[in-house]
Amino acid sequence: MEDSILELKGIEKSFGSSEVLNGIDLKIKKGEFITFLGSSGCGKTTTLRIIAGLEMPDKGQVILEGRDVTGLEPHERDVNTVFQNYALFPHMNVEANVGYALKLRRMPKPEIKEKVKKILELVQLSGYEKRMPQELSGGQKQRVAIARALVNNPKVLLLDEPLGALDLQLRRAMQLELKKLQKKLGITFLYITHDQEEAINMSDRIVVMNKGVLEQIGTPDEVYNHPMSSYVATFVGNANIVRGKIVQIQGEEALVEISTGKIKVIIDPNREQIGQEITIAVRAENILVCEECKEALPAVILEKSFSGGQLRMVIGLEDGKEIIASRYGIDSHVQIGQKVCVGWKPADAIIVDREEQNDEKETF
Numbered sequence: 001m002e003d004s005i006l007e008l009k010g011i012e013k014s015f016g017s018s019e020v021l022n023g024i025d026l027k028i029k030k031g032e033f034i035t036f037l038g039s040s041g042c043g044k045t046t047t048l049r050i051i052a053g054l055e056m057p058d059k060g061q062v063i064l065e066g067r068d069v070t071g072l073e074p075h076e077r078d079v080n081t082v083f084q085n086y087a088l089f090p091h092m093n094v095e096a097n098v099g100y101a102l103k104l105r106r107m108p109k110p111e112i113k114e115k116v117k118k119i120l121e122l123v124q125l126s127g128y129e130k131r132m133p134q135e136l137s138g139g140q141k142q143r144v145a146i147a148r149a150l151v152n153n154p155k156v157l158l159l160d161e162p163l164g165a166l167d168l169q170l171r172r173a174m175q176l177e178l179k180k181l182q183k184k185l186g187i188t189f190l191y192i193t194h195d196q197e198e199a200i201n202m203s204d205r206i207v208v209m210n211k212g213v214l215e216q217i218g219t220p221d222e223v224y225n226h227p228m229s230s231y232v233a234t235f236v237g238n239a240n241i242v243r244g245k246i247v248q249i250q251g252e253e254a255l256v257e258i259s260t261g262k263i264k265v266i267i268d269p270n271r272e273q274i275g276q277e278i279t280i281a282v283r284a285e286n287i288l289v290c291e292e293c294k295e296a297l298p299a300v301i302l303e304k305s306f307s308g309g310q311l312r313m314v315i316g317l318e319d320g321k322e323i324i325a326s327r328y329g330i331d332s333h334v335q336i337g338q339k340v341c342v343g344w345k346p347a348d349a350i351i352v353d354r355e356e357q358n359d360e361k362e363t364f
């Protein structure tokens, strides 16, 4: 990748005896919006702190615009960080907070004033120059933190769950604003989130991290529609994970035996064979219930709940395992306790793992 602005090479990090990063290799393009997504404790913040210079890796290098910056202090690298808790200076007003880095650089006062004015316009906080942090809402504080991190035009902006403390509505609005701002300024953003929707909405590429390794790197479409492991499929898109054995193959269609029945899956006949164990992922929205499917597994509706504009149903299979189905709208004609059949179109079952492995997620 010729135009890479930031490169991580073989980064390893342990805290005491616990290995947190296990060989991170990544190239980030200039102007890219890249998001780190992964479960709590998988090493996202540690990676970001190593890039910022707040933590030293045990092994590996951080390369910024072709220069090895691994051993440099945070202020010696052209990288700024925005944290979830804003970290504004409480005794300084908005103008002083935003202009702080420029003042340290001994930039003339009128120039600082002009730059602060411009960046506050960009984050839609014109007129707030004299306000103190305690006179601002959470969303406004975060805009000040973002303005402060952008004012000296860093090469890369690191954002560690910057919208995590905001309510859902404000969070969605700020996501759009941040994305627009990033495109306008052309600054590379490296963004950390737990929230898969946020990652899908904002990113050029998503890095899915699991236990100190990068499990998949790709565009939102690649990661969502072509997950390469059951972890990625469950983390991005809340897929149901089903494990079974291929018992019959006809062209591109295989019959797979799982504990409570047989299901059809589209396979690559050059890769799959009879007797092979496979793991498939089926998204909740692709689970068909009752008469909607022909190839179905007997089941019972256990729970129905409404969230995020969707009805979520927990459906129990005969062996006690659960399948999650989702539908638009607030209710469905099936009732709790009702016996149904569940299934899916063969093409909606994505093969994610072909070998035995020990996943923590519940599998079939």
Ligand SMILES: Nc1ncnc2c1ncn2[C@@H]1O[C@H](COP(=O)(O)OP(=O)(O)OP(=O)(O)O)[C@@H](O)[C@H]1O
Pocket: 015, 020, 038, 039, 040, 041, 042, 043, 044, 045, 046, 047, 194
């Ligand atoms: N300074 C430290 N000393 C000891 N252990 C640490 C330190 N910093 C992080 N860890 C541990 O390293 C692991 C990874 O932490 P990290 O903050 O990078 O994860 P994360 O993916 O950002 O998690 P979260 O999403 O919860 O913020 C965790 O188990 C954490 O407890």
